[in-house]
Amino acid sequence: MFETVRNAIRHHELILSFAVRDIKARYKQTALGVAWALLQPLSMMLVFTLVFSVFAKVPSDGIPYPVFAYSGLIFWTFFSNTISGGTLAMTANSALIRKIYFPRETLLLSVMLAGLLDLLVASLLFGAMLLYYKITLTAAVLWILPLLLVQMILALGVISITSAAHVNFRDIGHALPLLVQLWMFATPVAYPTSVVPHWLKPLFLLNPMAPIIDGYRRAIILGTRPDLEALVVSVLVTLTLTVTALAIFRRAERTFADVI
């Protein structure tokens, strides 16, 4: 973990360069360009609003459902894009890995950095929605920063394992979209935590993303602090996972060039 931080600082230019490359390459020869970063959560929000609010009448803790859904979706989209991009990061750069040495985790960090830009673009619309629904921000909004940090550490842990595994077993690439989708439905993105039945709560809270997504909503829309108890569990799970994952990644990266 400390070594990753040290590498991230020492190789920040490399991480930045990879991120710039990914962003530039992603939107070259597209008519809409970076607006695509908006369209993904936006279209999901419309679908969710229709299905969960208009058809199924899922409660949303008194928040207008579109804002409710969008607030979860932009952060979830960042998470899921990081995971799908990060998992494929090694194989997508196989030509580089086979030929040049550089710390491989820079590729993972750059995926996150590039995703952060998309998150920023998507939150512009979020700002507009908050204005439209006359929701005022309070100091609690600062909770976003630690929440985002935990989310990113968690994502780093996940992709450290999945990207290394994908080098050996391309099955991961096939299984992952499905797993991410399942994970989303295990996370209060489309529904509030309050609808989770009592007997399922302990299991539910083992999902480290649950209190994070819930926390964003509280911090931004309700102006309250996250559910700290649940968050502590989430942080512990996250740290355990990521420290282990990085150790695994560090072992696995030694043979990437031979196997990829």
Next chain:
Amino acid sequence: MSDITIELNNVAKRYWLRRGWYVTSIRDEVERLAARLLRRQVEPREEFWALRDITFSLKRGEVLGLVGPNGAGKSTLLKILSRVTVPTSGSFVVHGRLGALIEIGAGFHPELTGRENIALNGVILGMSRREIQSKFDRIVAFAELERFIDTPIKHYSSGMQMRLGFSVAAHTDPDVLLIDEILAVGDASFQAKCANKIAELKEQDKTIILCSHNLTNITDHCKSVLWVDAGQVRMLGETDAVLDAYLQHVTAAMNAEAEHAHQQERAAFEGLATIHDVVTLNAAEQSQTRFDRGDRVLIDITYSAAQPLPGAVFGVAVQDIQGYALGGVVTDPDTVKITSPVEHGVLRLTLDPVLFSRGAYTLNVNITDPKLKRTYDLKRRAARFAIDGPRAADRETSGHVYYPHRWDSLR
């Protein structure tokens, strides 16, 4: 500070072979795990040692040539030194910044422009952004791509991409440089530029490992040579000695091949005439294969003819060790008159003085009809000889041919 910049100790690299190169799948792994848990016999994987017991060290400013047949382990060695892969056992150290002219342009992204790719590739190769900024104009100028620098490189020709790749890599200013076959990049003028760049780096006291199948490049640049064969050090030492042994080894295989080809070709040549033997002799008519430049060299061709071949022409062609033709001589139609069947004819060619530079050479000998249309017999690599003398890397000569000459200071 010690002078050693590269040091390897018993470096070895093992790969697992199983259904091709390290191909494995979850199913495969689960099956193996299950078998192990059930204490059944697990089918052992086949191992392949790409490198074994590689030990050598290089001092600052040394230039080492790396030779060996394909698959000998040269690339694996360079990969280990450049830290792309880790050795299975053994240890190595490289002091200073390492640069690699291996698979140049590997980090290029086709959608990005030349400018963007220089920035990206430079950082991947370990330069800082500021450093790239300051060297940018020189990199572009060296690659000769000023006009196209803001074009996505997917529109570049492959030569242009290689030039850009070489240029970025050559400007990383490394202390240790690994070079793999890059002297074959681009057109003739760019190749000359690359050779100049290497010479420049040599002057700056860089430690260089040069891997090439072009032995002329090796003799031109290297003081010592490492010959790897089947993953092991076959020979390590002074350039001439190692290359000579290497060539002897390579030509031995080629000679066997040539003999086989000769047998097959002879059938097509109707067997009207046969070249039996070609030997090189010194001025005292004693068989000899090593000469000094300027010596008198006699080449005796033993032949036979089954029937009269009026006007038959003999030809001797000289090639360098790579098989590149350097020139040849033929007899006039009336030099040798085969008016009746010949059982044991000997024709002597005298080269006096022999004007080849240091190196090894082979001879092709043929007999054809006067119009050079029909070949009666052809013997490839019929003989081999070596010339000692100043190495091409010394200032006096380069290339294969020495010109008799005189300098006069007129004013």
